Amino acid sequence: MLKIKSNFIKNTVFTFALLSAFSFTACKGEKKLTASTTLSQVSKSKETVPAKLKKISPETKAYLEGKNIAVVLGYGYNSEESVQKLTQNLNENFGVETEEKPGLISVFVYxxxxxxxxxxxxxxxxxxxxxxxxxxxxxxxxxEGLHIAISKLQDKAEDGKLPYPVFTFFSQDDVLGSESSSDFVLDYAHKADVIDGEVTDFIPDFDESQILINSISQMIELRQPLKADNNLLDFVQKLLDKNRTVTRYIDGETGLQSINHFIFE
Incomplete structure (x- = not known):
């Protein structure tokens, strides 16, 4: 009788331990979302699908599976306030990747x-x-030096060219370097205001969040780098408000127009 009771207790303890281990593993699996989690998995989760991703075609959705768009915030856009604002807008529209959840956008702050x-x-x-x-x-x-970092990425590519588009705005890097490492470079045609000897380059009535959203919306439909042809200026113009005028950048020393460098007012 004692032997039967002892075996019953052992079996009960074993069963309880097994169920506890299974429960812990299941809970752990539910909470962990990695960067490789697909867009379809995100859309099936309880997370709200970001606004802009609700409108993409099935073909675009399939193309974006397992991919990210990197956004690098450098000079002029790396303050705590700017980072918070831009990240929030990006998250609402496309989803920002964090350690806790996947997202299309990976934000890096310099x-x-x-x-x-x-x-x-x-x-x-x-x-x-x-x-x-x-x-x-x-x-x-x-x-400064970001174009060198991108050129290293280009060197690792099969044909020496990145298979995805690179858009550069308001670069503080070497001009020729930025042009060579980007599909296009866009700068503000500075209206220099001199106050007590200080030159400011403030852009009036400009929302950097909107140009980011417009750029990403266009980028995910491209699925390939842009060509440096006559259509490039029109493409860049569409990223800005209608009241902004985009023109080609002219080198101050040579007087030559750039193929993929533009300015706006």
């Missing part, structure tokens, strides 16, 4: 996300993107 041994290393960009498959890259306020 210099905070590019620190190596206590020093700023924009060359760290390739390492930051190593585990990602990109559908595009957008850069606001590129710091």
């Amino acid at each position: 210099p905070a996300d590019f620190m190596v041994a206590g020093r700023e290393r924009i060359s760290h960009l390739a390492d930051r993107l190593e585990d990602k498959t990109l559908a595009g890259m957008i850069i606001l306020g590129a710091p």
